[in-house]
Amino acid sequence: MNYTFPKLETLALSSCNLTKIPLFLNSLKKLRNLDLSRNKIGGQLPKWFWDVGKGRLESLDISSNLIEGRIQQFPWKELTNVDLSDNLFQGPLPVPPLSIFSFWAAENGFSGEIPSSFCKVSSLAVLELACNNLSGSIPQCLGNLTNLYYLDLSANKFEGTFPWSLDNCASLAFLNISYNKINDTFPKCLLEAPLPWIIDLQFNEFHGQIDPPIAPFLSCKLDIFSISNNNLGGQWPEEYFLHCLNLWSVDLSNNRFEGPLPIPSPGTVLYSIANNKFSGKVSPLICNATELVILNLSNNSLMGTLPECLLSFSKNLSVLNLRMNMILGVIPRKFAKDSKLGTIDFSQNRFQGTLPRSLLYYENLEVLNLGHNRIEDTFPNWLETLPKLQVLILRSNIFHGFVNSPRATWPFSELRIFDLSNNNLSGPLPIRHIMKLTAMMNRDKKQGKLQYMGRNGYQDSVMVTMKGLEIQLVKILTIFTSIDLSRNDFAGELPMGIGNLKSLKGLNFSHNNLAGYIPPSTRNLIELEWLDLSSNKFSGRIPQELLDLISLEFLNLSKNQLIGPIPLGRQFNTFNSDSFVGNPRLCRFPLPETCANSSREIPPVTILQENDKEHGGWFEWRAILMGYGCGIVAGVSLGYIILGSRKFEWLMELLERKGAHMRKKWRRNARTSYQR
Template sequence: MQNLSALNLSHNLLTGFDQDPALLPGNNGDSVTFDLSSNNLQGPLPVPPPGTANYLASNSSLTGEIPSWICNLNILESLVLSHNNLSGLLPQCLGNFSNELSVLDLQANNFFGTIPNTFIKESRLGVIDLSHNLFQGRIPRSLINCSKLEFLGLGNNQISDTFPSWLGTLPKLNVLILRSNIFYGVIEEPRTGCGFSKLRIIDLSDNRFSGKLPSKSFLCWNAMKIVNTSELRYLQDVLSPSGKLSNDILSTYDYSLTMNSKGRMITYNKIPDILAGIILSNNRFDGAIPASIANLKGLQVLNIQYNNLQGHIPSCLGNLTNLESLDLSNNKFSGRIPQQLVELTFLAFFNVSDNYLTGPIPQGNQFATFDNTSFDGNSGLCGKPLSKGCESGEAPTNEDHTEGSEESLFSGASDWKIILTGYAGGLVAGLVLGFNFSTGIIGWILEKLGTQQKATRRRRRRRN
């Protein structure tokens, strides 16, 4: 095994080692990939062979703390220990023990305490996933040094902080997951310039954010404005030095996440680079939906359920033609459901239940596939699929009552020409008909008056 470059023991039923893997000779040349993923390994973390660059031990039953020897792995490029029973504090060397580290995945363990504020300048970290642990405190400000960071997952912890707008300066950040923590306060609008230009997925659900939705930020999230029609690719990190079992097989680390989409929690074991989503549910946001959100034409998932949002549903949401899931339920929206939403032909899930909406439900296209549950809790709604019919005078309308909307009632000059032509024609016809009608009425009245006068004269003569 003097030329060992990869030892892949993953996806078995191994429970441990007869002797320490550190006694393996390793490779004096290329670095080593040591893959123990998806076994039944128990006890403390096994010490890897010398020269290990990729240490993968996810999906097992490992226990104990991360040992101090981890700080000596100065050529480590990826450390993936997710989905185990590891616990304790993270070592203070985390984030600065290796200049080569690009993947740090410790999700779904029992780590607690604060996240060390020791991420070094010019860090190569592209993935940091510390979600589903027991971390407290604030987000470490030294993450600003991770200029290559693409994925930051801190969801399902006990982190208490305001929204980290300073992360917007990271030029490659694609995915930001802060779900189910104790984040609070208003999301401040950018004062100068724009941030989060590469952001495609943001999940802030189940926190205590308040105030208005970040209208100006929606104008800055440029990656969500792009409808990606190129060939399908996934967000992933290539684990160099290749993690090869043969010279032509490359090993990759696939970014994964779970988010609330289409009415349920969906797990993406691989994240397609076309996926774009905004999840702001279960917070304390108020005010109206800003029209600026209509600029995000690449958006596929929009979930803002369980907030205190109000006003009318803006018709400009009909511009989000890539949208597949739209959840506006459990807010305080009023008025009608815009007819323009019928244009969302990819919409597979729609929920506006438990609001104060009124009027007829739009008909056609995807709206023919939604059942009663999409509209429950709005006593003023009528029309299919509800059993309550609409009155004859009610019909879907294209009127847009959105507060702050800049859309006009008529979309262009052609509409005005049609309207004015009809008005002019109607006016002429009305005048002609009105004249004929008036002339007939006057003649009839004069005739009646003349008849009455003759009858009166006859009566007088008889009396005399």
Template sequence: MIIWSLCLILILVFGSSHAKHLCHPDQREALWEFKSEFYVQKPDEMKSNTTTEMWRHNTDCCSWDGISCNPKTGKVVELALGDSYLNGPLRSNSSLFRLQHLRGLYLSYNNISSVLPDSIGKLKYLRVLSLGDCNFFGKIPSSIGNLSHLTSLDLSSNGFTGELPDSMGSLNRLTNLELVSNKLGGKFPHALLNLSEITMLDLRDNQFEGMLPSNMSTLSKLEDFEVSGNLFSGSIPKSLFMLPSLIHLNLNKNDFSGPLEIGNLSSPSKLGSLTLGENNFNGPISGSVSKLTELWFLDLSFWNTRRGLVSFNIFLNLKSLTFLDISYLNTRSIVDIGIFSGLMSLSHLDLSGINSKISSTLHLPSSMFTLILSSCNISEFPKFIQNQTSLRYLDISANQIEGQVPEWLWGLPGLRYVNISQNLFNGFEGSTNVIQRSANQMLDISSNTFQDLPLLPNSTMFFSGSDNQFSGEIPRAICKLVALDTLVLSNNNLNGSIPRCFKNFRTTLSVLHLRNNSLSGIFPDESIGDKLRSLDVGHNRLSGELPMSLINCTELEFLNVEDNIINDKFPSWLSLLPNLQILVLRSNEFYGPISSLGDSLSFPKLRIFDISDNRFTGVLPSDYFSGWTAISYVVDIEDRTPLRYAGRGSGYYHKSVGMTNKGSKMELVGSGFTIYKTIDVSRNRFEGNIPESISVLKELIVLNMSNNAFTGHIPTSLSNLTNLQSLDLSQNRLTGEIPPDLGKLTFLAWMNFSYNKLEGPIPHGTQFQSQNSSSFVENTALCGLPLKIRCGGEETTKQEQDEEKEEEEEQVFSWIAAAIGYVPGVVCGLTIAHILTSYKRDWFMNTVHYFT
């Protein structure tokens, strides 16, 4: 026993010692080289070491963070470096591909930013490949079909393009496939129908199009099928509903149409989540929905019933429903909200856009968490809400409710979000601090007739009070809201200065909109928070200089200070802001040049640049626009500030800015910011030539350089701006001809060259000939249509007269031919004779002879 005990101890000791040194030298070297292929760039605030920084070359690689080895062979079988701040491309000869025994590769949430090399197919033992959110681009390599052991593949949130390779149909062990948020396109990949083991297929937010295949039943184990945010069309195949294993079906935000046909279900459906909203379905909602008795989530929003009637009783059989969205059904039916009182599990109800009836005795399940009754034609505050003790999210916007907001609303213990915007409210019941005592975090009271700003709870994160009748100074009590993220007070009668105590928001505030008030004084530097993404103080009376502290706002995307009296040089330092997309300095007192010798002014993400109506001077360098990438190419730029806080029509704030397009002023709101790419430098004192680099701005829609002192010729290269719709070069000192190639700009609907020193013929082409003559007046020697001044003097005039005579003769002949075809027999001949007597007698005699 003693001997056996000693042997056992020796085995354990030596075995343990061996286990500590599993890693083969070739595996360690491959990992170490792989680490050296990337550089680690972690945030400044991150103090702890990242995964690869903990690796030590002289230690056992199987003990390194993120590494797992086979205990018997010492081969690396798992590399888990997700979110490790790796930066650099994954090359085709990367040492990664020497780790031939890998079963799990996790590289998600790194900045690899390259194509996915064909070499990925060498890792033939992979079971899990997770490469989500790595900035990969290009096509998915066909070699991925070599990974025959793969059970889970995640390529989500990258920039992959093109169609899926057919080789993916060979992954017959695959159970999870996630391709969310790429730029993949083409028809539904039929190769995926070969994946007989697939349980989750997620193609959301791509560019797939066409119809779904009719034989979806081949995916007999499919549980989760999501294709929302694509371009699929046609009807939904019945075979989808026949899948016995299907639990989640998400077809939201496509172009599906026709009625919904669920078909005859041979066995009870397991479908628990059905999302069909925001498509083009039309006609009545099929009563067969009531067969899906296991549904707990149902979204039929934006269904077009063609103003037909809806039987809301079809939902009463769905006793398990917790989420129901039937908003904007385009029906003339009036829904009695009480009909849903029998759905005892219901926690989310959205009836927006449907005329609703609310009885005084209405009781909904006390489990209600979200209630959205926007645009429901409600005229009284719904009293049944008083009993919704679990209610967290309330939206009753865009109705006709008037009077005061009831005091009891703020006593609901769970309420965090309230949207009562676009009603006729004029005050709040109870004491002045009635709201302040609540736990509310997000409040939208915009577009009412409130006169006094309410005291808000310190927990407030979002407050919109725009379009009311607030007056006086901005209450300093707002500065106590230390968690405030969004403050919108636009379109009121506020005066005084911007509070210096806004410095309390330096680390929280991302949206500050004070547009269209009567605020005055300087914009204090200390009131600018580093987290700002959207700042709009336009249409006030602010003076002084633009706050230099804006240079610290590296997330700033939208800056609008239009129509103030700011007196400052051009803030060229704004070009250091990497995310700036919209810059509006219009109608102030900015002065001086907007560039200096040796300066490289580059706005890579800028889409709207409006510095019009100031006192800018000087010459624009020929390469001034060379670094403006977003206007030069088709670039997808995420607009991170347009709509915050979930809920359709709720808690949204809208950026807004005026612009001059096609000679008229317009307001740019919402999606217009992503569509329009504009440059407006009009009404300044610029001189010299128009920069040649303007020709690289091929995505430009509006160009306005009017009311300056530009000289020289109009650049011929303007014809490169193939998307241009509006061009204004009026009231300058431009000379020479209008380049004929501008006639090739098929989208150019409006132009103005008036009040210059241009000469020569106006280019031919529909775009030019359709303009009003006022677009060309007051030039030195412009000629041709639409002006009445003819080109070329007498010789050309005689030629034009000959052409007019020929046109008259052709009209006469056309009239004769019509008469011949209209009047039969002798009457026709006599009519012809009468007409031709005054024209050509010889021709007439020959014609009469022919007809007789």
């Protein structure tokens, strides 16, 4: 079919699923504007393409395709707008025509330096070169382009200094040179220029102190201001943001700023000053920023008590992060109705008192992290009804008493991280909570890109004990699951149904008073990467079934009463002796003890302890059974029986025959006693 449109000046074939450039374009002699964007055009541009429009083309858009190769220069002398972005171009940047107004070439593979020829284009207003492999210094002469108001050089490899002085910042409205290696002091002209509405200098090497502008607050039009992840310090001009009424995003995080907490403007939506040295109290003035969605004040030196309004001033607030400060007093009780709050992180502070029941009103809450404080309370069972709660961290506080049985049918149904470690909790292991953590029961079989917890551009972060080490998870994968009840005073046995938690990554019950056998059902924990049952009273053999846990990278069974040979093979061959020490009757690799005399196993209802010092080779026997009813321990003690060594074999045989029957009877009696 022949296409003849001799007078056609504008042709738009965007989003037409084209796989190659149509040949008929060569016949369009008067074409001025050509748009082939958002197609699937691949390969290199054909030679005849450079003759389209017979040298009269003014606007060219071939963005969002799969075009590759190099471009040396453009043949169109009247070209004013060109968009090459989101392709596979390589090599040096092409020489721009002197007539160019906007040049877009982001997300390609262009390399080398920015040609000085760009400085000769006095009409250049837009230069977009983000996400390439460009390097060297930003040409100082770019600062002489008085019409340049949009410049994006982000995500390249630029070094050197910033090329603008006060006089030629006047027309710059959009500046993004983030994710480079610019090593300079902060360009003061940016705070005093009349036009900037976006300034993004994050992830560079800017240093020194930011001096207050000479004539501040007169014409602030900023919308976005991000200078995070540099080496800037000194005291930030405290009142600067209050006069930027249009400012909706401020990010000063990961610098060395100090002094009082800067207050965001009333219209600010995103505000982060994390990882600085700001000090003093959190002023109630911050509650005037009623449009805030993300408020991140973490890792500073803030102190004093919180203003009562902080949990109630904004219905739109989604993230409230005060982690790693020195804030004390009680958590505010006031709440906002219909709140969107999804993350509360008050960890690593000095909060005291009890948890406010007003937390129940935050039905969108996904992350509640109160670890490493001085909160003194019983376990907050009432949180179990929060429908979206995925992370509950109460570690290293003064929570005490029993973890009573849940009232809800499916308590904590979405919980993925459950951490009560290092408290004063006691009583039976909270089996009824553990066995109803449905989010840990089903493996996520969905394939695709990994996802992290967070919202509105913010990513949640928590401290967990993982594989024996305290680790800060900067990002939390949505498939990450762990239970940590270590360093409490829980008693009882591991439930046989523990294997139902098939998506569990980590399990830590160390430093408690747990007893009994390690159930063979642990073989079903197929995603488990670390298991720590150390410093308890577990008895019997290490189940051979643990060999099936091929994802297991860390195991600690030390300081228990386990006996017999350590399983051999698979990941067990990688564990060292530290995983098993403190079990006097364990044997085989990696321990030095052999297994010549370890053929007989202690029955499941007993705990046998050698007591050579007091009874000269005799054994002291105690059978303790834990009954569970509404979270209260019911125990039956058979006391102490001192036996001669020649009666030991008789006792073993008797208990092997009667063990199961006795256990059922004792548990039935325990329940009956409790009901009375």
